Structures are given as C-alpha cells and as structure tokens.
Amino acid sequence: MGTIDLTLIRILLYGHSSMDDMHGGISNDAALIVVEPQNDFTEGGALPAQNASEAITVINKIIPRFRYVIASKDWHPPDHCSFAKWPMHCIAGTIGAEFHFSLDQRNIRTIIHKGVERDDDAYSVFENSHLEAMLRADNIRRVYITGFVLDVCVYETAVSAIALGFDTYIVLDATKPAYPDQLEETMAKIRDAGIKVIYSADLLARSELRNGD
Numbered sequence: 001m002g003t004i005d006l007t008l009i010r011i012l013l014y015g016h017s018s019m020d021d022m023h024g025g026i027s028n029d030a031a032l033i034v035v036e037p038q039n040d041f042t043e044g045g046a047l048p049a050q051n052a053s054e055a056i057t058v059i060n061k062i063i064p065r066f067r068y069v070i071a072s073k074d075w076h077p078p079d080h081c082s083f084a085k086w087p088m089h090c091i092a093g094t095i096g097a098e099f100h101f102s103l104d105q106r107n108i109r110t111i112i113h114k115g116v117e118r119d120d121d122a123y124s125v126f127e128n129s130h131l132e133a134m135l136r137a138d139n140i141r142r143v144y145i146t147g148f149v150l151d152v153c154v155y156e157t158a159v160s161a162i163a164l165g166f167d168t169y170i171v172l173d174a175t176k177p178a179y180p181d182q183l184e185e186t187m188a189k190i191r192d193a194g195i196k197v198i199y200s201a202d203l204l205a206r207s208e209l210r211n212g213d
Contacts, residue, residue: 027142029141029142030068030140030143031068031069031070031138031140031144032062032068032070033070033071033125033143034071035147035148036147036153037059039096039098039099040074040090040096041089042056042100046087046090047087049149049150049176050180054173055173058200060103061204062174063108065203066144068109068140069107069109070109070110071099071108071110071111071112072111072112073099073111073113074089075114076115077091077092080118081119112125112131114128124156125157126157132164140166141167142166142168142169143161143167143168144171145158146175147174149175150170150178151178151179151182152178155170158195162193168196169197170190170196170197170198171199172198172199174200
C-alpha cells in the first residue's frame with residue numbers, strides 16, 4: 001500500500017469527509033500518550049513502521065500544546081516472549097530501544113517502560129504500569145494517543161483507555177501502522193471499539209481557538 005489517504009480514512013470511519021461532528025480540544029484535563037517513539041520502530045530499525053519519521057514530526061508539533069505528556073518505551077530482555085512473533089527489537093539498553101533522535105522530549109513528564117519481564121507482553125501502556133493512577137491523580141479525563149504502531153500497541157493502549165473510562169482519541173497522522181495493507185480492517189476495529197479519531201490539524205486548530213491565538 002502506498003501513501004495513506006487521510007480523506008479515505010475519514011470516509012471509512014464516518015461515512016463522509018467532514019470533521020465537524022468530532023469533539024474535543026486540548027484542555028487541562030487532557031493528556032498526550034506517545035507510544036514507543038523508539039529507533040527500532042522507525043526507518044532503519046529492527047521493526048520499522050513505514051514513514052515513521054513523518055509521524056514523529058507531527059508528534060513534535062502537538063507535544064507543546066499539552067501540559068501532561070507521557071511516553072512509553074518497550075524495554076525488553078533478550079529472551080522476551082514477543083520475539084516468538086516479532087523480530088528482536090527494543091532490547092533494554094540498546095540504541096534501538098532509545099527514543100528517536102528527532103523526538104522533542106522537553107515536555108515529556110513521565111517515561112513508562114513496558115515489557116520489561118520475559119513473559120510480560122504488555123501491548124498496552126496501561127498494562128502492568130501505574131499510568132491509570134497517575135492520570136487519575138492529575139484529574140485527566142481525556143487521552144490522545146500517538147506513536148507506534150497503530151495496529152498493535154497504539155490500538156491496545158486506546159482499548160485499555162476506553163475500558164477505564166477515558167475519553168479516548170487516536171491522532172491518526174501522528175502514528176503509523178505495522179501493516180498498511182490492512183489499514184481498512186484496522187480502522188474498522190478502531191471504530192467498533194468506540195475509539196475516536198482526530199488529526200493534528202484539527203487538534204491544533206481547537207487549541208488555537210481555546211487559547212485565543
């Protein structure tokens with residue numbers, strides 16, 4: 001599959017190309033979750049998403065608009081259980097496990113390491129972590145999820161957030177899929193799970209209106 005057509009995705013999700021019926025903006029009760037923006041999931045890495053650096057660029061644009069930013073890292077031992085399905089990736093302490101060099105880390109409040117035990121698959125950032133408690137403690141009600149990859153850890157993190165009662169969005173141009181040829185099926189799963197989708201331009205426009213820019 002070539003370049004992802006964002007208008008097509010809007011139609012697949014909502015039956016039209018308008019975003020007028022989507023709600024949400026950036027407020028003090030919102031958090032940004034950046035899922036695994038690591039070298040191994042970007043170009044040249046062990047398990048790269050196609051055009052991943054494009055998503056990093058978008059993430060960098062929206063990070064400054066949030067007061068609460070969390071990023072996660074896969075931080076696997078060499079014998080991690082996921083390597084039965086995926087190529088070895090994000091081995092703790094290696095270059096592949098570090099954040100991509102271009103990621104703007106200045107506003108990241110917390111880094112969550114996941115998959116740190118051999119049998120801990122932990123696709124969701126909420127799994128076996130204190131993320132829910134941290135968000136509740138800071139009165140976060142809405143989460144915007146970005147990072148890698150859309151059809152695995154981003155999706156699973158969003159499903160967890162929905163189950164925990166958070167108003168949940170995926171920022172679609174701030175993520176990339178592992179399987180772009182299965183994007184239509186992925187978007188159907190996202191829709192069926194009750195996860196909302198927004199694009200960075202819409203998110204930034206709402207922020208500018210809210211802030212009076």
